[in-house]
Amino acid sequence: DVKVTQSSRYLVKRTGEKVFLECVQDMDHENMFWYRQDPGLGLRLIYFSYDVKMKEKGDIPEGYSVSREKKERFSLILESASTNQTSMYLCASSLGAGGYNEQFFGPGTRLTVL
Amino acid sequence: AQSVTQLGSHVSVSEGALVLLRCNYSSSVPPYLFWYVQYPNQGLQLLLKYTSAATLVKGINGFEAEFKKSETSFHLTKPSAHMSDAAEYFCAVSHRDDKIIFGKGTRLHILP
Numbered sequence: 059d060v061k062v063t064q065s066s067r068y069l070v071k072r073t074g075e076k077v078f079l080e081c082v083q084d085m086d087h088e089n090m091f092w093y094r095q096d097p098g099l100g101l102r103l104i105y106f107s108y109d110v111k112m113k114e115k116g117d118i119p120e121g122y123s124v125s126r127e128k129k130e131r132f133s134l135i136l137e138s139a140s141t142n143q144t145s146m147y148l149c150a151s152s153l154g155a156g157g158y159n160e161q162f163f164g165p166g167t168r169l170t171v172l
Numbered sequence: 173a174q175s176v177t178q179l180g181s182h183v184s185v186s187e188g189a190l191v192l193l194r195c196n197y198s199s200s201v202p203p204y205l206f207w208y209v210q211y212p213n214q215g216l217q218l219l220l221k222y223t224s225a226a227t228l229v230k231g232i233n234g235f236e237a238e239f240k241k242s243e244t245s246f247h248l249t250k251p252s253a254h255m256s257d258a259a260e261y262f263c264a265v266s267h268r269d270d271k272i273i274f275g276k277g278t279r280l281h282i283l284p
Contacts, residue, residue: 103271163216
């Protein structure tokens with residue numbers, strides 16, 4: 059059974075802290091994605107990766123960075139957390155290539171920045 | 173550029189009534205289309221997808237959607253709503269690359 063796991067379901071951090079969100083998939087998928095989800099705005103793509111050590115900016119990359127050292131793991135980094143980064147963060151993976159491949163999602167991490 | 177519009181951020185239906193969630197897309201080439209569902213405090217899971225095989229697509233939990241090219245629509249339906257269908261539903265579109273563009277979502281409320 060396909061599985062995407064995220065390191066934390068809930069996280070509370072202070073402004074200025076460095077925050078790491080971890081995502082692991084066990085399906086040998088090439089593609090991995092990070093989204094943030096806010097009420098009324100749907101899902102917005104932050105970064106994605108087509109392969110190990112490869113990354114591409116999504117629609118809202120400012121204030122974020124990512125790391126993909128191993129195929130199964132994709133990390134989202136908030137270098138200096140700010141209150142406007144309080145959100146639900148969703149990780150997803152998909153089999154490459156071709157747009158017909160659905161994405162499989164983790165349960166999400168609800169991050170609160172105080 | 174691709175885009176997806178979901179009509180109605182909230183939809184309420186009575187238990188046992190027809191569920192209709194509307195989705196229109198914008199695309200210059202034949203798209204791939206998806207419907208995802210998100211239950212409270214969970215990630216998204218795939219309900220169904222259209223990949224140009226059949227225009228009427230059947231998904232899980234009794235949902236189906238019809239691709240209508242002339243109307244650029246991909247509306248989601250279910251003949252009889254159940255309380256367990258209460259969730260948020262996302263329509264999405266993609267092309268040859270692997271990025272998926274999601275709509276803003278429609279929250280479905282089921283009235284007893």
